[in-house]
Amino acid sequence: MIRKAELVVDAQAWLGEGPAWDARTQNLYWVDILAGKLHIFRDVDRVLELGESVSAVAPCRSGGVILTMGRAFCRLDPDSGAVSQLAVPDGELDENRFNDGKCDAAGRFLAGTMNRDERQPTGSLYSLDPGGTITRLLTGVTISNGIAWSPDHRTLYYIDTPTREVHAFDYDLETGLLANRRSAIRVPAEMGWPDGMTSDTSGCLWIALWGGASVTRWDPQSGEPLEQVHLPALNVSSCVFGGEELNDLYITSARAGLDEATLQEYPQSGGLFRLSTNAVGMPTFEFGA
Numbered sequence: 001m002i003r004k005a006e007l008v009v010d011a012q013a014w015l016g017e018g019p020a021w022d023a024r025t026q027n028l029y030w031v032d033i034l035a036g037k038l039h040i041f042r043d044v045d046r047v048l049e050l051g052e053s054v055s056a057v058a059p060c061r062s063g064g065v066i067l068t069m070g071r072a073f074c075r076l077d078p079d080s081g082a083v084s085q086l087a088v089p090d091g092e093l094d095e096n097r098f099n100d101g102k103c104d105a106a107g108r109f110l111a112g113t114m115n116r117d118e119r120q121p122t123g124s125l126y127s128l129d130p131g132g133t134i135t136r137l138l139t140g141v142t143i144s145n146g147i148a149w150s151p152d153h154r155t156l157y158y159i160d161t162p163t164r165e166v167h168a169f170d171y172d173l174e175t176g177l178l179a180n181r182r183s184a185i186r187v188p189a190e191m192g193w194p195d196g197m198t199s200d201t202s203g204c205l206w207i208a209l210w211g212g213a214s215v216t217r218w219d220p221q222s223g224e225p226l227e228q229v230h231l232p233a234l235n236v237s238s239c240v241f242g243g244e245e246l247n248d249l250y251i252t253s254a255r256a257g258l259d260e261a262t263l264q265e266y267p268q269s270g271g272l273f274r275l276s277t278n279a280v281g282m283p284t285f286e287f288g289a
């Protein structure tokens, strides 16, 4: 089946990332990390200038949103735009910043860090529980990226982009701890770099391909790609399901790192796209506080 993604916001974002769906408000949150902007899209795209690298966002059970900014977990009241810092993980290097993050079904916010030079494996994956306790789940990460769960929540899928792999872990939803790391998917170099990711109710993974001008659907049991949808943006960064039926895939992209010739070839780089699918997405879970 040939599918075509529709450009919904021609945002020209430097580093569009972190889409999250708020089922209560039908808002699609997303960020431009390098521009320090939080976008709130619902028919129109509203932009809050937060001024520091805002990398991931999730709705909160009690209203508002939780964010990662720089090396901190923060909370934002979207009506007033006021940001308050919740916590900073111990021992994070000055040269690190947070990158991708997502909540689990128990209301924890998982988010990972990366070295700003994108080369040193100084990053970690953290979990912030609703009570405010931070647990370091992984170390030795270079560019912490996509996070997704299987429909039964018993498997966590995780992308450290330079590995070009999706790793699977046993996930204990009661404790929030990981075990039994293994490789689930290897993305061939000619397809690009795996970046952000989401899952659908059939257990498939939807993976944005940085440098690959596409989103792809994979079977994590076989490790095989099932579908590839091309986009008029070279650096496709992340995706999430939204809409009333959770079958619209919202896709972010970036202009950063592209030269003039490439930008002319991919003029919609940095846009927010929407792809109508016949899958039903896993919901965006809320932070539990």
Ligand code: ZN
Pocket (backbone or CB within 6 Å): 017, 099, 100, 145, 146, 195, 196, 237, 238
């Ligand atoms: Zn990413």
